[in-house]
Amino acid sequence: MTFSVTILGSNSATPVTGRFPTAQVINHLDRIFLADCGEGTQIQLNKYNIRLGKINHIFISHLHGDHFYGLIGLVTTFHLFRREQPLFIYGPAGIREIIEVQLKASQTTLVYPLHIHVVDTENVSSVYEDEYLTVSTIPMKHRIPTCGYLFREKPRPRKMKPEIIDKLNIPLALIPKLKSGQDFTDENGVLYKNEQITIDPAPPRTYAFCSDTAYQVSTADIVANADLLYHEATFMNDRIDMAHKKFHSTTVEAATLAKAARVRKLIIGHYSARYDDLQPLLEEAKTVFQETYLAVEGAVFNV
Ligand SMILES: [Zn+2]
Numbered sequence: 001m002t003f004s005v006t007i008l009g010s011n012s013a014t015p016v017t018g019r020f021p022t023a024q025v026i027n028h029l030d031r032i033f034l035a036d037c038g039e040g041t042q043i044q045l046n047k048y049n050i051r052l053g054k055i056n057h058i059f060i061s062h063l064h065g066d067h068f069y070g071l072i073g074l075v076t077t078f079h080l081f082r083r084e085q086p087l088f089i090y091g092p093a094g095i096r097e098i099i100e101v102q103l104k105a106s107q108t109t110l111v112y113p114l115h116i117h118v119v120d121t122e123n124v125s126s127v128y129e130d131e132y133l134t135v136s137t138i139p140m141k142h143r144i145p146t147c148g149y150l151f152r153e154k155p156r157p158r159k160m161k162p163e164i165i166d167k168l169n170i171p172l173a174l175i176p177k178l179k180s181g182q183d184f185t186d187e188n189g190v191l192y193k194n195e196q197i198t199i200d201p202a203p204p205r206t207y208a209f210c211s212d213t214a215y216q217v218s219t220a221d222i223v224a225n226a227d228l229l230y231h232e233a234t235f236m237n238d239r240i241d242m243a244h245k246k247f248h249s250t251t252v253e254a255a256t257l258a259k260a261a262r263v264r265k266l267i268i269g270h271y272s273a274r275y276d277d278l279q280p281l282l283e284e285a286k287t288v289f290q291e292t293y294l295a296v297e298g299a300v301f302n303v
């Protein structure tokens, strides 16, 4: 049951020191979602063999260039590849104008349907839902309207105990109902409570993507108990004043949030170009939250 995050870009602001601006691939049951689309995202998608045809939904956190300058390139490539299925883009107000003005100036009429949804960055609000997954916004505290995105699995149906279907001669047509919690009465009138014939499914998993933001404690409630949290950590803690001035977070702040939210694992990223060596950032975050990992291009994290 795949649910993974691949880092395509880990840097803030500019593509330097061999790192790319923010972009992540979220693979849920072989459906590919993109979170942010910084410059160079297409190059990274190629490099890590992500099939473009599987990308149907792109979530943009905010309209600072390091989070969306790759978008028009990707939108246009889909056009050149004569994509047929619709593409959905989600982002703060202004996202529609940015795409439309570029298409208009290049006199491009896309061969596929493009749906652009402006999201509410101020409140937690649902932006996407399918049979298996929901995605909602996480309000961030940044210089311009910004939100993270919470990818949450829906609870799965209960599982039938092994052998029980044959043993009790359960009609196959009844199984979906039993998986949704119904009791079962056999042909002799014997009642079996649901917990006698089914077992708990695997618990639903959650991935929280938080970029860019100043530290705000209210985020901890929204991402509470997430299996995996990505939280930006642009600076080390000796530059906390700079972080506050620029509405970014430090390593210690990201780790403090992960601890307060009782998440299982933390990924930090969106590093300032001033850091060539990322080990000190990792070590500093780990002093607060041990299960911290570095976002590094090509790294894959299971949720
Ligand atoms: Zn940024």
Ligand SMILES: [Zn+2]
Pocket: 062, 064, 142, 212
């Ligand atoms: Zn920003």
